[in-house]
């Protein structure tokens with residue numbers, strides 16, 4: 001059985017105190033929210049903080065404010081269960097409700113938070129292993145080692161962005177509010193992630209995520225589809241987030257963002273551009289799905305083979321667009337692609 005190492009737990013009740021405690025204890029400290037990712041990682045010695053700053057006692061960081069007309073502000077400490085079942089989210093940001101509701105298992109969604117999900121560590125078959133396993137293969141540069149075991153000639157880590165909500169929030173144009181020693185700042189989700197398996201967030205270590213801010217829903221509709229081995233619970237090995245703003249049958253604007261195909265969510269900009277001003281026909285959907293699979297470049301470091309995950313990008317984008325168009329799911333069309 002893997003055990004947690006010893007650590008000191010601090011429990012601030014305000015954002016200001018959390019930031020101050022982090023400034024006092026950095027770099028030995030980490031924030032913890034639900035702990036559903038951090039505690040298992042600590043058991044495997046992927047992280048070895050001697051101090052944890054718990055965020056669960058900060059009331060201001062929990063709950064949903066605003067409305068779909070003015071935009072929603074979701075506290076980073078809001079549980080994934082609460083996000084996935086909130087009427088404004090299910091009614092107006094349906095893709096986000098789906099993405100939050102597909103994270104791990106019901107128990108973990110009760111504990112796990114939206115803030116923890118957007119900050120969740122990147123994953124790799126050579127890294128998400130016990131200390132002894134990693135030691136037996138001489139470790140890798142993400143923790144305790146020097147080289148990348150997936151791409152030994154590479155100077156960077158290619159661990160995979162594995163958050164379900166990140167690509168969906170990106171596609172919806174959401175922003176992340178951060179509080180740190182220098183005050184607050186609000187940045188787009190698209191600027192919150194970096195293409196590096198180790199430094200995958202642009203957030204400074206002393207900054208805490210306080211809120212996720214969603215723009216007014218303003219005619220946008222959204223869908224999230226997830227590929228994983230087990231339907232009951234598993235990290236995504238492909239996530240497809242699509243958001244469209246429709247004017248009758250014409251697409252006014254669209255965003256397609258892929259999860260779990262790189263170290264950060266990847267926006268399929270050229271594919272989405274094909275949608276603007278067009279009617280969603282099967283031929284257009286096929287062209288957009290083909291274009292969307294181009295920026296999908298999974299590596300051989302998670303579940304399923306990477307060529308299969310790339311092929312499934314096209315299938316899942318087709319399926320997502322068909323759903324938004326109100327077409328029935330068409331296994332035959334998908335089989336032809338696959």
Ligand SMILES: Cc1cc2nc3c(=O)[nH]c(=O)nc-3n(C[C@H](O)[C@H](O)[C@H](O)COP(=O)(O)OP(=O)(O)OC[C@H]3O[C@@H](n4cnc5c(N)ncnc54)[C@H](O)[C@@H]3O)c2cc1C
Pocket residue numbers: 030031032033034035036037038039040055076077080102103104105108111112113114115116117118119120121162163164165207208209210233234235236
């Ligand atoms: C069996 C299993 C299956 C899982 N399946 C999935 C899955 O399918 N999809 C998925 O996306 N995740 C999955 N997870 C990971 C995890 O459960 C979720 O990502 C969850 O949302 C993490 O939230 P948390 O509050 O528990 O984060 P924590 O574990 O508390 O923290 C995660 C990271 O975020 C940081 N952090 C947390 N909150 C903040 C904040 N407010 N500001 C700054 N930093 C912060 C922590 O320091 C830590 O680095 C799974 C985990 C397990 C154990």
Ligand code: SF4
Pocket residue numbers: 123124125126127140141142147148149150151156157158159197301
């Ligand atoms: S991609 Fe390479 S460096 Fe990164 S976790 Fe995997 S093996 Fe380690």
